[in-house]
Amino acid sequence: MKGSRILGTGSALPRRIVTNAELAERVDTSDQWIVERTGIRQRHIAEADETTATLAIGAARAALADAGVDASTIGLIVLATATPDNTFPATATKVQAALGCNGCVAFDVAAVCSGFLYALSVADSLLKTGMARRALVIGAETFSRILDWEDRTTCVLFGDGAGAVVLEASSDDAAGPDAPGILAARLHADGAHHDLLYVDGGPSTTQTVGHLRMRGPEVFRHAVTNLSSVLREVLEEANVSVDQIDWVVPHQANARILDATAKKLGIAPEKVIVTVDRHANTSAASVPLALDTARRDGRIKPGDLIMLEAMGGGFTWGASLIRL
Ligand code: ACO
DSSP states (O other): OOEEEEEEEEEEOOSEEEEHHHHHTTSSOOHHHHHHHHOOOEEEEOOTTOOHHHHHHHHHHHHHHHHTOOGGGOOEEEEEOSSOSSSSSOHHHHHHHHHTOTTSEEEEEOOGGGHHHHHHHHHHHHHHHTSOSEEEEEEEEEGGGGOOTTOHHHHTSBOEEEEEEEEEEEOGGGOSTTSSEEEEEEEEEOGGGGGGEEESOOTTTTSSOOOEEEOHHHHHHHHHHHHHHHHHHHHHHHTOOGGGOOEEEEOOSOHHHHHHHHHHHTOOGGGBOOOHHHHOBOGGGHHHHHHHHHHHTTSSOTTOEEEEEEEETTTEEEEEEEEO
C-alpha cells in the first residue's frame, strides 16, 4: 500500500497580539497566575476582517509556497476546525475557492483540539486509496469568537491561528522506516466526557453559537493519561523506541500538560516543541502551527522522526509518527 508524506508546511496568525497584562485589565487575573499555571504569555486574537477561513487561506498559501507546488495540483482539502466561518458550507470550500482549485474534494473535520490529527489521518487514508495525489490538511480556528470573556478560568487559555501541510502520496518504492512519510497513527474518542469540555450552544440546540465551558483540572488529568497511552500505542505500532524520536510536536494546551506527558514517557524536555507561550491554545491549529514554527526556525529538519499528538473536547485524542 502506498503512503503519504509532508511536502511543505505553513501557518498564519492574526495581526493583533494580546498580552496577559492586557487581559488582566479586563478580567480578574494576572500575568503571574497565567504564566505559572499555563506557560502562556500572549496570544493572537482575530480582528473583524480576520476569520477562520482567512487564516486557513494564509496558512495554505504558505504551505503551498514551501512545498513549491501550485494550488491547481491539489485534489483534496481537509480542514479541521471547531469555529467554522458558517454552520455550512464547510470552511474548506471557502479555502478552495480562494485558492482556485475548484472541483477537488473539500470538507471540514470536527474533532476540536485533536482535529488536525484526525484530518491528517483521513487525508492520508484517502491518498492511499488513490482518490487524490496531493492534499492540503489545515487546522484553523478563531476560538476568541466562542470564549466567554467574563470567565477567567477559560478566556486566558486560548488564541487564534492556522497551520497547514501539503501531503503527497508516495510511491511504493519510497516506502520503509527511513523514507519520509506518515509511519503510524492512532485516533480515539470517548463521548462520555462531554460535560468536561463543550460549547453551550449550536444550531440544533440553542440556535446560537454558544460559549466554551471547561472543567480545567479534570481535563488536565484526562489529557496526561490519554496522551501518554496513545503515544505508547503509536510507538509500539511503528516499532520505534522513545529515544529514536527527534521531536515531539504536541497540542499546545498548557505547558504543564506538555511537561507531565513528556516526563511520564521519559521524553527529554528539549525534544518537545513549545509555542504555547506565544500562541496559547489554538485548538486544531496548534499542532501544524507548532510544526511550521519549528521547521522555519531550523529546529526540525528533513529526515527527522516526529511525534504529533493532541487531545481535546469530545473527548478526542490521537497521535501520528511522521518522518519529514
Ligand atoms: N486568574 C487568576 N486566578 C484564576 C484564574 C485566572 N485566569 N482561573 C482560575 N483561577 C483561580 C481559581 O478560581 C482557583 O481559585 P480558588 O483556589 O480560590 O478556588 C485557583 O485559581 C486554582 O484554580 P484551578 O482551576 O484549580 O487551577 P489549575 O492549576 O488546575 O489550572 C487550568 C487551571 C490552567 C485551566 C488547568 O486546569 C488546565 O490547563 N487544564 C487543562 C485544560 C486545557 O488546557 N484544556 C484545553 C482543551 S483540552 C486540551 O487541549 C488538553
